[in-house]
Amino acid sequence: QKEVEQNSGPLSVPEGAIASLNCTYSDRGSQSFFWYRQYSGKSPELIMSIYSNGDKEDGRFTAQLNKASQYVSLLIRDSQPSDSATYLCAVKNNFNKFYFGSGTKLNVKP
Amino acid sequence: KAGVTQTPRYLIKTRGQQVTLSCSPISGHRSVSWYQQTPGQGLQFLFEYFSETQRNKGNFPGRFSGRQFSNSRSEMNVSTLELGDSALYLCASRDSSNTEAFFGQGTRLTVV
Numbered sequence: 716q717k718e719v720e721q722n723s724g725p726l727s728v729p730e731g732a733i734a735s736l737n738c739t740y741s742d743r744g745s746q747s748f749f750w751y752r753q754y755s756g757k758s759p760e761l762i763m764s765i766y767s768n769g770d771k772e773d774g775r776f777t778a779q780l781n782k783a784s785q786y787v788s789l790l791i792r793d794s795q796p797s798d799s800a801t802y803l804c805a806v807k808n809n810f811n812k813f814y815f816g817s818g819t820k821l822n823v824k825p
Numbered sequence: 826k827a828g829v830t831q832t833p834r835y836l837i838k839t840r841g842q843q844v845t846l847s848c849s850p851i852s853g854h855r856s857v858s859w860y861q862q863t864p865g866q867g868l869q870f871l872f873e874y875f876s877e878t879q880r881n882k883g884n885f886p887g888r889f890s891g892r893q894f895s896n897s898r899s900e901m902n903v904s905t906l907e908l909g910d911s912a913l914y915l916c917a918s919r920d921s922s923n924t925e926a927f928f929g930q931g932t933r934l935t936v937v
Contacts, residue, residue, distance in 0.1 A: 747924060758915055758928040759868070803868065805926075812881050813858065813917075813926060817867035 716741050719806050721816035729824050734791040736819050738804030741785070747807035748780055750789045753818065754800045763789060794823045827852065829918050829929035837935045843904040846932045850897050850918030856880075857899040858926065859891060862913040874899050906936045 720739045728734045736750075747766055751759035765771045765778040765787070777790040787806075791798055801818040808814070830849040838844050850857050858881075859871040870883040874893035893899040897918075903910055913933050917926035 749925065751928075758913075758931045761925050761927060764925050807924075810881070811873070813870060815860075815868040815870075 717816075718742060718808075718814035719804055719816040721802075721804050721819050723817055724820040725822050726819055727822045727824060728794050730794060730796060732794050732823075734794045734798065734821055734823070736789040736791075736802050736804075736821065738787045738789075738816055739785055740787070740804075740806045740814070742806065742808045742814075743782075743785060744809045745785075745806045746809065748778070748787045749805040749807075750776075750778060750787075751803040751805060751815075752798075752800045753803060759803055791821075794821075796823050796825050799823045829916060829927055831914075831916055831929035831932050833932060834930060835933045835935075837937060838906050839937055840906055840908060842906050843902060844906060844934060846901045846903075846914055846916075846934075848899045848901070848916035848918075848929055850899070850916075851920075851927060854918035854920050854927075855897050856919040857893060857897065858917045858919070859899070859901050860915045860917065861885075862915060862931075863911075868915070871901065903934075908936050910934065911936045 750763040753759045763778040765780045771778045775792045779788045801820045803818045804816040832847045856875045858873040862868045873881040877893045888904045891901045913931045915931045917928045
């Protein structure tokens with residue numbers, strides 16, 4: 716079992732719609748959770764971090780964390796073609812190790 | 826504030842050679858982690874250095890090694906290169922609170 720699992724996609728949504736990206740993790744003791752965006756040929760860029768259960772909003776992005784279900788999600792409201800990228804979920808465990816999912820490719824169609 | 830700087834950006838080496846990659850973290854950040862990214866395997870953790878000490882290590886063979894200097898700059902070395910070592914090598918820096926990691930632009934290594 717991988718430490719962090721993501722659906723590889725591609726996830727296709729029309730412009731203006733809500734994109735929902737999901738991630739599950741295996742280490743119940745994990746405390747820190749992150750979403751990175753990676754454009755093709757570029758390095759990952761941090762877009763959200765979340766540390767406690769519930770929702771955290773930043774502009775059009777909302778991260779959701781449910782530690783009981785070991786589940787993290789990222790919602791992108793009013794999706795734009797410029798949001799088309801691969802989204803990586805990352806989890807930091809109690810031993811300071813980061814684990815990344817394989818990423819979900821998002822396509823936002825104009 | 827300058828970001829994470831990796832050099833070189835691109836590198837072509839032949840099998841059997843060795844290579845050294847460099848990473849300068851964000852000023853004030855003492856943790857540097859290295860990752861290998863390939864289309865098939867995704868982002869895989871190589872190792873992390875903090876204050877010149879290796880703090881964590883991933884599941885890579887001993888051909889992959891690293892070090893960190895007193896100014897927090899880090900180098901990664903790969904010896905006896907294999908074709909499968911072709912990848913994007915990324916480094917990420919974190920501050921002393923050990924939370925968010927910020928990536929450099931990466932070094933694209935091609936082994937021929």
